Each structure stands twice: as structure tokens, then as C-alpha cells.
Amino acid sequence: MAKMLDTYVNDLRESRLWRSVFRSGTGATNLHRALAVQQNIFLHLFSVKMRRAALNFSVTWYLGTLSLATFLILVATGIPLMLYYHPSVPQAYADMKDLQFVVSAGVFLRNLHRWSAHAMVLLVFAHMFKVFYRGAYRPPREFNWVIGVVLLIITLFLSYTGYLLPWDQLAYWAITVGSNIMSAVPALGKKIRFLMLGGNTVNANALLRFYVLHCVILPLAAILFIGIHFWRIRKDGGLYTGEAKSHE
């Protein structure tokens, strides 16, 4: 049975259609494995070979990978949620109720988005501390650490802007508290808050601004900086696996 399945898969991979989609060709040699990475637009940010030591769980705890995983889950759940959501007052709250009682699996969709968002904030923080305590921020990786700090701030803003969207008491007052902190900036505070909220208090304009930030601007910024972050890992010599002592 297993053998039969194997032949089917092989036949499929040899087919003209498959060959037209995947540039790397068939075969299980290291050349083909290298091509599978290098000839794929999504994978070509990786080098074709990596240090074995970098795969040990203790080196990274896979925290960067897991941060990416939460981001992917958030995109995958966020887009269907957008189909059921109007960023207007009070329709936004009615949409939450619809998700709860009308939409199939609406509650599940919102739950998964919510918990993944919390997990992402937690994982990104954990990733930062792990990188710090291993000393992986040292040259030549210092600029990638800075990109990481930018990604941390983007993550916090993504989570914060999403917090307002349900337009319930929890959302409204959390954002009110947060935006009041911002108005403490000397001289410019009130202006910054006005720019952020589109008014002096949290209102329908604020909801629309947070929606656009949450669904368009910040995700695009996140994707851009994630791309740079990954690219720099490779350019800076791969994942940090500790000092190589035997060669000095």
C-alpha cells in the first residue's frame, strides 16, 4: 500500500503539470533539495544548507518561528473576520453579536484570532529576551536586532488597534486609557492624540482609523519588516549558534 502511494506521488511529480509549477524538478538528491529551496519564491530567503547546531531546540526554543506562526494564523483568521465586520458605530458591536449567534463558527473564528493575538505579543517578547540572553544581537547582527525592536513595536500597535474593533465597553475604555497616556507627551500630546483618534475622544472616527491601521497599514508594515528580518538572518551568517571556539 505504502509502496503504491509512493508510485502515485512520484508519477504526479513527474507529470508535465507538476513540472511546470515547480522549477526544482524531481529527485531526492541534495541537488534537488537545494533547488527546492533556491528555486521557490517563498523559500529562497533561506540558505539551502544550515548549521545543524541551529536546529537544536535549546538554541532558539523556536520562538521566532512560533511568532511567525501566530502572525500567519492571525492573517488567516483576520481576513474571514473582515467579511463580517463594518467599522462603524454601532454596527461594529452588532457584528460581534452576529459572529456570536449567526455566523457559522463565528465564535471560534474570533476566539482563535483573539488568543493568537495575545500569544503573538507574548511570543515576540519571549523571542526578544531569548535572543538577548544568548547574545545573538552582537555584530554582525546588530541591525537585525533593531529591526526586531521595530517588529515588537508593530506587534504591540497591531494588538492595540485590534483591541478597539469589537466596540464594547472593554475595547472603548482600554483605548481611552491608552490614548490618554499619549496625550501626556509635552507640547504635542493633544495633537498626537487628535491625529490618532480623529477627534478628542474615542469615537466613530477613531474606530475607522484603527480599522485601517489594523487591517491594512500595520500588517503591510509587519510583512515588510518580517521580510527584512529573515533576509538579514541569512546575510548576517545564519542563526547564531554560539561562539565557535575550536577555530580561534
Add this chain to the structure above:
Amino acid sequence: MSEPKKFEAGLDSDSRKSPVRVAFVTRRTSPHVKAQDDALVMTWPETLFRAAVAIEVLGIALVLLALLWDAPLEELADPMQTPNPAKAPWYFLGLQELLHYFPPVIAGVLIPTMVIVALIVIPYFNINVEAEGVWMRAKQRRLRIVGIVVGVLAALFVVFEVWAILIPTLAVAGFMFLAAASSADSPDRFRRWLVAKPLSFWIMSWFLIQASVLTIIGTFFRGAGWAWVWPWRA
């Protein structure tokens, strides 16, 4: 003594005419050079398979979480009705806790800005890059500086009555002084570990402990009017 040189150094950009390159490795060597013959594996399938497993495990955990616990949804937002206490999202509750102690300009603007700037500059200070134990050199002078800094901070926190910051600060300082009193060949493993820790380790750990303590207090120990409550008595 002086044998004629068997080679000639030259500059050439034509790889077909002179295919040999000589690389001069300077003091700041790249990790590629240092770790040249580490064992390598193919990214596909070794790395990507492991990454996929990690992503799937997390995905399953989050799906279970989403099936078992519902996301909170309260009443429709009402600007006329302020809940007491009104709390920010959990990752900002440390900040909100700070606002309880310090004026908004300090807690809401100065401290967060300082934290972000401090995070960004970490890799640009050689003292962090070399990561030498803080007490390895100029011990007396450094003891004096750390002593004065800790003393001034502690006095400040006493004046503002910020016990939630004072206690962790003193705890971290205590371990720092324990490290200073330990020797690099102490029989105790923990002490040897402490001695080797650089300044950046102490500051970051202080920040981590402090941020965690304040966030936990803000999340669980604050009730109406931001007064202290015990979560198990609520």
C-alpha cells in the same frame, strides 16, 4: 634570508584571468569564517520540516484554546459610563501601573521612550558586545558607581513610595553585590555563573523582572479606583 617572493599581490577584476582570491580576515571576523566546518544539514527537508511541526503544534494548542475559552465581549461601548477600574490591554498594564506612581510625563512618555532607546542601542555598545563579567575589571570603582546608582534609585522609590519597584530593584542589586563578593573559581556553580554576568545582563534582567511584576500587579491586584485588591478575595 631574503628569498625571492614566489607570488605577486595584484588587483584584478577578471575572474577568468585570475580566478584566485585572497581574503584578508580582519579583527572583526564574520561568523562564516569562524564556523566554517560546522556540520551542515539541508534546509529542505531538515529545517523546514521542524519549523512546520513547531507551527502545527502551536496551531493545535491555539485551536484548543479557542474551542475551550471564549473571547470576552462586554456591553456596547458607552462613553457616559466609565467602568471602574478602566484597564488597558494586559501588555500596557505595567505602564498603567507606573502611571499610578509617577506623573504622566515620566511614566507615560519618558520611561517608555527610554526603554525603546535602550533596547535599540544594546548591540552598539562594545561593553555589551564583549560581555565581560561586570566585576572582572576596575572592581572598586564599579562597586562605588553601582552603589551610588542603586542608592539614588532606592531613595527615589522610597520618596514616591513605589514598593513594587523598590523591592525587585534591591533584589537585583543584592545579586549583583553577591556576584561582586564571589570569585570566578568559587566551588559554588551558581556563584561562578553570577560572576561571569556582564552589565547588560543585570540591566535587562532588572527590566524583565520589573516589567513582569508591574504587569502582574496591574492585571490581578488592582480593583476599583486602582486600589490594591487580592485576586483570591474578589
